Amino acid sequence: MANPLISDVHVDAVLSGVSLRYANDELIADQVMPVVAVKKESDLYYTYNRDWRLPQSKRALGAEANEVEWNVSTATYACEEYALKDLIPDRLRDNQDTPLNVDIDTTESLTETIQLGREKRVADIAFAAGTYGTQTSALAGANQWDDYAGSDPIGDVRSAKATVHAASGKMPNTMIVGIQVHLKLLDHPDILERIKYTQRGVITNDILAALFEVDNYIVGKALYDSSLEGVAESLGYIWGKNVSLLYAEKSPGIKKVSFGYQFQSRGFRVKKWREEKRDGDFVEAGELRDEVVVAAACGYLYTTVIS
Numbered sequence: 465m466a467n468p469l470i471s472d473v474h475v476d477a478v479l480s481g482v483s484l485r486y487a488n489d490e491l492i493a494d495q496v497m498p499v500v501a502v503k504k505e506s507d508l509y510y511t512y513n514r515d516w517r518l519p520q521s522k523r524a525l526g527a528e529a530n531e532v533e534w535n536v537s538t539a540t541y542a543c544e545e546y547a548l549k550d551l552i553p554d555r556l557r558d559n560q561d562t563p564l565n566v567d568i569d570t571t572e573s574l575t576e577t578i579q580l581g582r583e584k585r586v587a588d589i590a591f592a593a594g595t596y597g598t599q600t601s602a603l604a605g606a607n608q609w610d611d612y613a614g615s616d617p618i619g620d621v622r623s624a625k626a627t628v629h630a631a632s633g634k635m636p637n638t639m640i641v642g643i644q645v646h647l648k649l650l651d652h653p654d655i656l657e658r659i660k661y662t663q664r665g666v667i668t669n670d671i672l673a674a675l676f677e678v679d680n681y682i683v684g685k686a687l688y689d690s691s692l693e694g695v696a697e698s699l700g701y702i703w704g705k706n707v708s709l710l711y712a713e714k715s716p717g718i719k720k721v722s723f724g725y726q727f728q729s730r731g732f733r734v735k736k737w738r739e740e741k742r743d744g745d746f747v748e749a750g751e752l753r754d755e756v757v758v759a760a761a762c763g764y765l766y767t768t769v770i771s
Contacts, residue, residue: 479571479734490685491579493586497724497755498716505729506542541727547750548574554743571734574749583686584702585755591706593767595757599627600765610648610770618654621676624709624764632761634711637679642703645769646683705770710763723762727754
């Protein structure tokens with residue numbers, strides 16, 4: 465039997481709805497780099513040149529106002545398609561027990577895998593020292609946050625925020641930490657001293673956000689298997705032992721600066737088609753995205769935060 469024709473493949477609205485509703489709470493990529501919906505798979509976007517000079521604005525009686533110019537540059541994005549498919553054999557569907565729904569379960573599994581790939585791509589950008597130019601530091605020895613006697617996480621965060629503000633005019637509103645770093649912070653004496661009078665003395669993410677003076681304190685918890693197929697499992701954290709302070713725009717827009725954006729020309733879509741020669745139906749889930757650092761000056765990265 466020949467491969468299915470385009471006319472044989474249809475977008476399944478019901479399963480696409482399942483994919484849209486499904487959300488893995490462990491994933492944080494969309495909070496780190498907000499999503500911008502775009503019409504084209506590749507195009508230009510504007511970058512605004514930093515110009516804080518103060519031109520002469522005093523106007524003499526009857527004179528014309530002084531004319532000034534502002535300049536923009538352009539950069540490009542190019543969305544890539546990320547898609548996976550799985551076969552649902554008729555025999556599997558016929559023998560499923562309530563409350564199982566193999567079509568929905570397959571859609572959710574494909575969606576989670578696509579989302580995990582997105583999480584890894586964003587983490588590889590946001591936690592890479594090369595992304596930040598000079599606005600990065602590697603902590604070592606007594607400065608690492610698991611050295612409770614010598615380290616100063618609150619001071620380090622304030623220093624990073626000051627550097628970002630001086631370079632961009634934006635105060636970081638988001639702090640991203642890997643789960644391993646987060647667990648060490650929970651027992652840091654500087655943190656415990658600051659929160660000991662809070663209700664029940666329990667450290668929550670909201671309390672840490674207030675302590676570090678950011679809107680969002682986000683913990684990256686996702687795990688992934690880096691092994692090749694057929695090789696023993698090798699689990700590791702997607703978000704490693706780093707900490708990033710960055711400005712993430714809450715309402716993405718054409719004239720709004722942000723550390724990074726995810727340009728999305730097509731959101732999650734689920735397709736389904738019949739494969740007679742295999743006695744089953746294929747379900748495919750995918751999206752079109754590009755993850756781009758728009759303003760590296762809006763971020764600061766500490767690497768090797770714990771040993």
